[in-house]
Amino acid sequence: MDAYDLIVIGTGPGGYHAAIRAAQLGLKVLAIEKGEVGGVCLNVGCIPTKALLHVAHVLEAGAKAAEFGLVLEKKALDLEKLAGWRDRVVKKLTGGVEFLFKGNGVALKRGEARLLSPREVAVGDERFRARHVVLATGSRPVELPAFPFDEARVVSSTGALRVEAGIPKRLLVVGGGAIGLEFASIYRALGAEVTVVELMDRILPGADREAVTQLARALKKRGIALKTGTQAQGFEEKEDGLHVTLADAEGKETEALVVDRILVAVGRRPNHEGLGLEAVGVRTDARGFVPVDERMRTQVPGLYAIGDLVGPPLLAHKAMKQGVVAAEVAAGKKSAFDQQIPSVVYTHPEFASVGLSEEAAKARGLEVRVGRFPFTANGRALTLQETAGLVKVITEAESGVLLGVHAVGPGASELIPEAALALEMGALGADLELTVHPHPTLSESLMEAAANLEKAAIHILNK
Amino acid sequence: MPKEVLLPELAESIVEGEILKWLVEEGDPIKKDQPIVEVMTDKVTVELPSPYEGVLVKKLVQEGDVVPIHTPIALIAEPGEEGAVPAAAVATAGVEEAAPVAESGEERVLFKPDATEPEVKSPFAVAAEAPPRAAVAATEPKAGTNRFGRVLAVPAARKLARELGVAIEEVPGSGPAGRVRVEDVRRYAEERARTPAALAVAPGGFPPPYPYRTPAGYQGLEERKPLRGLRRVIAQGLWQSHLYTVRTLNVDELDATELVRLREVLKPEAEAAGTKLSYLPFIFKAVVQALKKFPQLNASFDWEREEIVYKKYYNLGMAVATDQGLVVPVVKDVDKKTVLELAAEVRALAEKARAGKLAPEDVAGSTFSITNIGSIGAVFSFPIINVPDAAILGVHSIQDRPVVRDGQIAIRKMMYLSLSFDHRLVDGAEAAMFLKEVIRILEAPGRLLLEMR
């Protein structure tokens, strides 16, 4: 039986980070993967969706080029080629992870892992021992009984990635969260009529309400129909398409919608069937997530859990950080996962945020001040033909301490890390305002939103 | 928003106070400077005036709590805003609040549908069996204790704090809004490492205090009182002294015949000047003369800096028994005062002590102490050192005793003197010579005239 210092089960963003970091620290590491190296994120999540979003951006930019006299004619979009390109991007990255495993001396075992004891893992008939075991088995889509996935008519996010199956004329997206909205953006750009239904009274529940309102407006402008406070109850296949029954939040039928494909993106659940958690004494919480402390330790000594398996936010960068922390803790370092986690929704325009929403800050009893800056007043945004959205900076009134930043608009995802750093540094709004930002960049909007707190933004009338 | 009332620095070098008694109730209107709470520090009781006018919306500490200075002790709402206390304001008080966990969940639910959120109603079967929101995964970062739900600190400072085993919540931040920087963590860790506890305590530390159990059959035959106020301060101080000094005893006797005679002569003159003359002022003077010759006995350890501090001033603590317990007011600059002045000051301080009216500065800054055991009448006792002093002199009653003088038995006015000293600072011979010096002066008190500056 082979013995290791550390075994990682699952090689998604959480798992591969844990494996590589542990190897860097001199541990002898085995990574076990039953599917593809790179997990959901690299294979059927973050990366392929962003590849398709890029295509959506190009298409939309091309359409807008007429404004400055460049008339591009969309001849045809070769979906097979698009799929091939998507797969090459994915392969390059997953191959990169395997290369990094080799270079760092991480052993890779393919197959489904099962815990025999906290220190013993079986893959088929083989057994492996380790002083530390990191569980990074991720999550998978929740299936609705009324909409079982057949990955043809009713698809999960994974099925929705298969653009080679054709672009439906009419698409219904069930679930107004990040994944649903990203696919709505992609399919809209690829030519589908898209309707999104969300049970809650707004899309992206929990996010800053004002920013969400801006996003919703921009999405509607792009032709995406948003039906909030609405649920999809079931569907029937007829000659002219899939007849979906919609109802209000109370369950009262409102209308029937005819579409050609249904994407269900209503949530994800953790993967631990057959993993043997019960056998080693790990209990999951009521939602099925594995409880851990800030050092990523489960209740069982030597056993760590990270990523989607331990609960929200279900984000790759969170899984990555937790993977690093678990590896460092296993190697005897005093690391902890205690950072602010930024979120991005890669719609078009993008939605990005870090820290408290205005509502959450107020709910905490804080007196807040809000600075705003619209992209319509940003020179770079104008040159990019992307002026929808705003940057919103929230500080505590008395101290000026930065509480949260929310952005909707072009490049929001690249703008929010600066805000994340500011939050981690315990910065004041003034620190953002007083930092010189290059001109012309989209990032000036963050500086100007902070300046607006003091009624000192130059390119708007500070009201 | 209601304002916080912080426990102020009541006197120099005072780091905490015990909340003795609230003088106002929650909901009471309060004027500026109205006393709101009684606080005891270093055996002295102080009434804290309110810094604001308004309404006391919340007491953040209870009677009997011992709290460090600068701790919020109450919330006062401005007149007219006496509404509900925002939860966050309460959390600011250093009370660990559970709330931020749920709330920090709030800013993280951007990807809510992915999280199989429980309040999602039908038709999602999975959601229906999901639990209430309380089941926040343990991955939520631990909430800090301030109003932001998280200590303001730069990431590198957090990392260093973890490496040094320092709780970031405890580090005073020097940045804007109290942001903790790397330097703050380093300084805090260094200061902590220099505390006497870290130096003087053997690995494993002291065993915990012994338990008390009522003996079987005696239930109901005991009376219990909370350990509060002066008694607790005394207990703390003496325990410290007991644990952190190497207390050693040196006993000698003094032929006070001449001293008694001198006092008899001077008494009417002192009375004419309005003062009752006891022996204590003479002993004070003799002790100061001796301390000048043996500076080790007027010294202290500074454990934080690992230094011995030799003091060039002579402040003598004098133990005074009161109804509440023992206190040690301090007569300052004894070397610069006349016997008459000392007599007056000793009386005034003793009276103040008995009336419970000592101010914090009255009990601070002793360099050596004297305890008069004589009046009650033990043969001699082994006094405990008033830390951080190096020694304490026990003074006993003057009694006629037979002694041998020039081969004859004579009746002389004799007094025992017992010197308790910290053997780490003072060597045995030094202690003995010091006591002999005190005796040499007091046996011929006229020497004070010759040698006193």
Ligand SMILES: Cc1cc2nc3c(=O)[nH]c(=O)nc-3n(C[C@H](O)[C@H](O)[C@H](O)COP(=O)(O)OP(=O)(O)OC[C@H]3O[C@@H](n4cnc5c(N)ncnc54)[C@H](O)[C@@H]3O)c2cc1C
């Ligand atoms: C369509 C989509 C788009 C997304 N876009 C983004 C985005 O843009 N940004 C972002 O931050 N997040 C995004 N996410 C979320 C992100 O993909 C996940 O948060 C992330 O993948 C979680 O990483 P993980 O390491 O916890 O698990 P996973 O990535 O789920 O990996 C788990 C791995 O463990 C393996 N495994 C499971 N059980 C076993 C076993 N018993 N033995 C061996 N191997 C096992 C699985 O095969 C899998 O490879 C997206 C998700 C989806 C579905």
